Amino acid sequence: MSRLSIETPGRAQTVLGGLHRDMGRRISASQPGLCPVDMSLNFLRLCHAQTCGKCVPCRVGLSQLADLIEQVLDRTATKETIDLIEATARVIADSADCAIGYEAAHMVLKGVRGFREDFEEHAFHGRCICALSHPVPCVSVCPAHVDVPGYVALVREGRYSDAVRLIRKDNPFPSACAYVCEHPCEAQCRRRMVDDAVNICGLKRFAVDHGEDTPVPEKAPETGKTVAIIGGGPGGLTAAYYLTLMGHKVTVYEQRPKLGGMLRYGIPDYRLPQEVLDRDIDYILSAGIAVHTGVSIGKDLTMADIQRSFDAVYIAIGAHNDKKLGLEGETSKNVVSAVELLRGIGEGKAPDFTGKKVCVVGGGNVSMDATRTALRLGAESVTCVYRRRVEDMTALAEEIEEAMAEGCQILPLQAPARIEADENGCVTALWTRPQHIGPYGSDGRPKPVAADAPEFRIPCDYVIVAIGQAIEAKPFEAVGVTTQRGAIQADLSSAVPGLDNVFAGGDAVSGPATVIRAVAAGKVAADNIDAYLGFDHKIHTDVEIPPAHLTNSPPCGRVNLKNRHLDCYCGDFTLLKEGMTLEEAQQEAGRCLRCDHFGYGIFKGGRNTEW
Ligand SMILES: Cc1cc2nc3c(=O)[nH]c(=O)nc-3n(C[C@H](O)[C@H](O)[C@H](O)COP(=O)(O)OP(=O)(O)OC[C@H]3O[C@@H](n4cnc5c(N)ncnc54)[C@H](O)[C@@H]3O)c2cc1C
Ligand code: SF4
Numbered sequence: 265m266s267r268l269s270i271e272t273p274g275r276a277q278t279v280l281g282g283l284h285r286d287m288g289r290r291i292s293a294s295q296p297g298l299c300p301v302d303m304s305l306n307f308l309r310l311c312h313a314q315t316c317g318k319c320v321p322c323r324v325g326l327s328q329l330a331d332l333i334e335q336v337l338d339r340t341a342t343k344e345t346i347d348l349i350e351a352t353a354r355v356i357a358d359s360a361d362c363a364i365g366y367e368a369a370h371m372v373l374k375g376v377r378g379f380r381e382d383f384e385e386h387a388f389h390g391r392c393i394c395a396l397s398h399p400v401p402c403v404s405v406c407p408a409h410v411d412v413p414g415y416v417a418l419v420r421e422g423r424y425s426d427a428v429r430l431i432r433k434d435n436p437f438p439s440a441c442a443y444v445c446e447h448p449c450e451a452q453c454r455r456r457m458v459d460d461a462v463n464i465c466g467l468k469r470f471a472v473d474h475g476e477d478t479p480v481p482e483k484a485p486e487t488g489k490t491v492a493i494i495g496g497g498p499g500g501l502t503a504a505y506y507l508t509l510m511g512h513k514v515t516v517y518e519q520r521p522k523l524g525g526m527l528r529y530g531i532p533d534y535r536l537p538q539e540v541l542d543r544d545i546d547y548i549l550s551a552g553i554a555v556h557t558g559v560s561i562g563k564d565l566t567m568a569d570i571q572r573s574f575d576a577v578y579i580a581i582g583a584h585n586d587k588k589l590g591l592e593g594e595t596s597k598n599v600v601s602a603v604e605l606l607r608g609i610g611e612g613k614a615p616d617f618t619g620k621k622v623c624v625v626g627g628g629n630v631s632m633d634a635t636r637t638a639l640r641l642g643a644e645s646v647t648c649v650y651r652r653r654v655e656d657m658t659a660l661a662e663e664i665e666e667a668m669a670e671g672c673q674i675l676p677l678q679a680p681a682r683i684e685a686d687e688n689g690c691v692t693a694l695w696t697r698p699q700h701i702g703p704y705g706s707d708g709r710p711k712p713v714a715a716d717a718p719e720f721r722i723p724c725d726y727v728i729v730a731i732g733q734a735i736e737a738k739p740f741e742a743v744g745v746t747t748q749r750g751a752i753q754a755d756l757s758s759a760v761p762g763l764d765n766v767f768a769g770g771d772a773v774s775g776p777a778t779v780i781r782a783v784a785a786g787k788v789a790a791d792n793i794d795a796y797l798g799f800d801h802k803i804h805t806d807v808e809i810p811p812a813h814l815t816n817s818p819p820c821g822r823v824n825l826k827n828r829h830l831d832c833y834c835g836d837f838t839l840l841k842e843g844m845t846l847e848e849a850q851q852e853a854g855r856c857l858r859c860d861h862f863g864y865g866i867f868k869g870g871r872n873t874e875w
């Protein structure tokens with residue numbers, strides 16, 4: 265008999281491995297609105313099942329903690345019980361031998377400190393306060409609360425125009441979002457419990473690409489009230505659209521020659537073609553909105569004039585100023601900001617990078633757009649320099665992968681140190697300081713730390729800086745608008761504190777974010793401006809949603825959109841992603857579990873048909 269033998273995982277181990285994966289998917293698909301105390305207890309039990317049993321704090325302490333939390337849920341706990349939960353968790357965290365114990369105790373500590381009021385509500389009143397008005401996971405997580413199961417069901421039935429009409433109840437930018445939305449709704453799609461999230465955004469694209477033009481809904485009778493919108497980006501135009509439907513007379517002021525904001529002057533055409541954006545804008549304007557382009561508030565008109573002339577004002581100016589690196593050599597010729605570069609292209613002034621070496625600094629989505637755009641402008645090489653690791657980049661993983669697949673290089677763990685220029689002041693190189701990854705910071709991400717290694721020289725002809733955007737709020741400060749950490753201050757209703765008829769939202773308030781967050785802010789502003797003007801208009805739709813049927817839906821792969829084949833990227837700004845085929849759209853729509861009808865959806869009130 266041999267002394268050693270090849271070890272293969274036993275059947276139980278293999279099955280358990282699969283169960284772990286299923287559980288991981290299930291936890292990440294947890295819908296918003298679950299009882300946090302109940303979840304804490306169950307996480308704790310899961311952690312307790314992992315204990316090796318060697319040390320007492322972990323083996324015994326975790327089960328004591330579970331008993332105490334159970335008392336909270338049984339309503340037999342007192343204030344002292346909750347204090348005891350905190351004290352016990354602290355002792356276990358300090359004394360357990362290994363991460364199995366102390367991390368489990370940390371989880372309880374975070375919970376009892378982070379949502380103590382939920383513990384108290386259960387213990388003292390026997391009720392859960394995690395009520396949620398949008399019980400369907402994808403609808404809750406979409407910032408504009410678009411009726412996802414409704415439009416997915418309509419796509420499945422081939423009713424594409426109705427799908428788009430339904431989306432427009434909550435989001436007047438269905439086309440732009442179908443092409444570039446970062447689709448947070450998919451992160452918690454319940455289908456992940458079965459296999460993978462439904463491609464919600466891809467199905468929206470199928471609907472907008474196949475739907476036919478429909479007229480805008482009937483407007484409410486004229487109210488005689490006037491509203492000025494400053495900024496013609498997605499946030500401003502969303503507010504303008506809904507306020508017009510509510511019967512108010514709306515005027516949009518936009519400083520650039522065309523409407524669209526960052527959708528036109530930021531996002532490159534290979535991701536969002538201008539004609540796709542124009543579909544949304546033409547539809548919005550067909551509601552009857554007055555537009556003054558080429559008018560900058562602060563230069564051509566003052567904010568005080570606007571505030572005086574209108575009953576209400578919505579400031580949605582976005583974040584268009586660039587942020588500086590603050591490094592030696594930054595004023596050299598051919599150092600450009602990403603927003604400046606992309607805006608120039610949007611205005612038809614594309615630079616020629618033929619044969620040039622380009623360095624891009626930054627790790628977000630804008631840096632990926634600048635990187636891939638530089639390649640399309642003819643650059644011989646494009647290197648994106650980032651001070652953290654690739655996995656720490658805030659750009660979407662898909663954008664990073666595609667940039668690399670197109671031939672761009674990502675150089676992680678290099679912090680820009682200075683920019684070298686020749687005797688004519690033109691960039692010749694970017695010098696970087698090598699980093700290594702260090703301890704986690706308060707933002708929950710590992711921080712880069714200067715490595716004990718010499719500075720690194722990257723020869724280049726252009727440096728594109730993509731490290732964030734700032735807000736130009738000066739013209740608005742004159743009437744009392746205040747800023748904090750570079751963003752306009754507005755409360756959750758969008759009202760600007762201390763000013764009677766002024767509201768603000770979108771990137772200007774949140775800082776650089778996403779299209780759908782700007783749309784959601786515009787929707788909130790429209791609702792509250794309407795109330796401020798003394799009305800209670802409702803936005804609704806007459807689209808009928810197909811009934812949900814109980815069907816068997818076995819695990820099935822998710823349909824992802826594919827890139828079209830390209831021999832050469834140089835000069836090619838035409839749309840890269842291909843939409844789904846009919847066959848794919850049907851299959852993908854069929855994967856939706858109709859959470860509006862099954863599960864919590866039906867218990868917690870089904871869908872919101874108006875707002
Ligand atoms: C390169 C790039 C790529 C992006 N990619 C994505 C993406 O893929 N997906 C996604 O969801 N989001 C993306 N975003 C973010 C998204 O574009 C923004 O979050 C969104 O456009 C913000 O909308 P907004 O209406 O608040 O502001 P903006 O879109 O910035 O619009 C503000 C408008 O106000 C105008 N304005 C400013 N000041 C004045 C003034 N004083 N007078 C008159 N008009 C004024 C501006 O000209 C502009 O048109 C990207 C952003 C950039 C820069
Ligand atoms: S707008 Fe974006 S987040 Fe909302 S449902 Fe569509 S893809 Fe999802």
Ligand code: SF4
Nearest residue numbers: 402453454856857859
């Ligand atoms: S399965 Fe359908 S309804 Fe449920 S979360 Fe996913 S997309 Fe939404």
